[in-house]
Amino acid sequence: MDILSPFKSLSIRSKIWLILLLAVGVLSHGFLLGNAYGIFVWPIFIISLVRSKFWRFPHVRWTAFYSAVLVGFMLVIGLLRSFHIHPEPKAGKQLTILDYNLFFKNQHKSQIVQEIQAHPADLIVFQEYTPAWEKALSSIATQFPYRRTFAHAGSHGLAIYSKYPLHDYELIQVDTLLPFAQVVNIEAGNAHCQLINAHLPSPAVVVENPDRFMKLARGNHLQRRWAYRRIMAQVADRSAAASLMIGDLNTISTEPVFREIKHEWTDCWSRVGSGWGFTFPHTQGIDQPFLRLDYAMIRGAIRPIEMEILPGSSSDHLGIKLQVEI
Secondary structure (H helix, E strand, C coil): CCCCCHCCCCCCCHHHHHHHHHHHHHHHHHHHHHCCCHHHHHHHHHHHHHHHHHHHHHHHHHHHHHHHHHHHHHHHHHHHHCCECCCCCCCCCEEEEEEEEEECCCHHHHHHHHHHHHHHCEEEEECCHHHHHHCCCCCHHCCEEEEEEECCCCCCEEEECCCCCCCEEEEEEECCEEEEEEEEEEEEEEEEEEEEEEEEEHHHHHHHHHHHHHHHHHHHHHHHHHHHHHHHHHHHCCCCEEEEEEECCCCCCCCHHHHHHHHCCCEHHHHHHCCCCCCCCCCCCCCCCCCCCCCEEEEEEEEEEEEEEECCCCCCCCCEEEEEEC
16 A cells, blocks of 8 residues: 555645644654653644544544654654764773762662772762762762762752862852752863763653643753753853763753754764663663663863763663763
8 A cells, every 4th residue: 555645635735734734743853852751742642633523534644644654753763863883992091980860869879879889980970969968978979089069958969079189160050049060170180171060950840740741841941951051151261172061961862952062062972882872761660761861072172982871870860981081
């Protein structure tokens, strides 16, 4: 059967209606598929068509079918674009960095502590760093004499643990005084690097309020874009030959925010990662994460050597291990 035969049999008016709807879907896919949970928008749209009183019209039924094909195609393309195997030779001075979104409600802290101990590092960056986590990490903290921390009982805590001196520290925060990024300069012998520990706004509020999904999704996307641009504005006057932005960016590769970020930064995973790089969600009942929300982005005189996803986290995010040459 010719897959286009049902389309050809539609009236001119129905064809125009269908083409316009799919065109809007293609042009807006960066938003509809781009938010970390926005991949559910199209399925909800298709199911709504099936259950609506308009289902009896042929052009509505075929709109649902072609929409399903379209969203499947865009998701496959997005996943294939995120899959890379590009090993590079190791050379020169290296730094090893660990990154963890700790999850502020985490009740199994010792599991992450043990994983950190199993992976010696020069620096560790944390998101969702709470007073309870500060206490749990006290045995590790002694190995990192240079620390910059902001412990918060909710999800806005941030911390940087370093074996090397840290200078020109800055906490980037919103008007409510809740931070979403730390900026600091690392001095590792003759190597100098600007480090940004970022935690962009989470889309969790969108998923928790499905009755206001579209409105909240749009607002959440704008918040994430504003936060990223605020970071870039803050570091614009800080001269740095090498820069690393690492953390929970709460975005996937098809979101407009990520495309804006990638325009200014190089994604380490696309250079040296192997596999999908999924880090979220890592919770009971989900055997395999299926979204990539945690990133390491570089620019300037810094080169990624190796990057891997650490499997032993007790958080809802898996940890990242990165080796770079500065």
